[in-house]
Amino acid sequence: MSVELHDAQGALLHAAGDALVYLHGGHGGLPEALEQALEGKSEGELVRVHLEPEQAFGDYDPELLRVEPRSRYGKGIEVGMAVEDTFDGGAPQLYLVTDVAENKVVLDANHPLAGMALEFTCRVLVVRDASPGEIERGTPDRLQ
16 A cells, blocks of 8 residues: 555655555554554555554653663764663663764654654555465565
């Protein structure tokens, strides 16, 4: 499907471009509310849906923000990089570097769209049955 994404104020966040391929049926490829809006749609149909933060990528959680010593990540650390790290004996987590100061790095494990109400405009391009391998993995191979 092609997807155009706006915030609640109408600012374009993602222009329709390459097709988004996902496996329908609760495999985690899309927010559940968006997948429900696409249920039963056919090729060529246009779907517009408004999702509140809790329906999309969740509320912003300040507990997922960390400030760590820059030395922990080496000289090549830059804003926009993704790093995986483990803190306080927890499971490894993916963080986005949002700021680098002289001796500190700000890490954010929130989804970049967390806390935002979103407007999705989706056009269904192709509908096909999933292969047994795709169902087993929970991810699609490619657009066919």
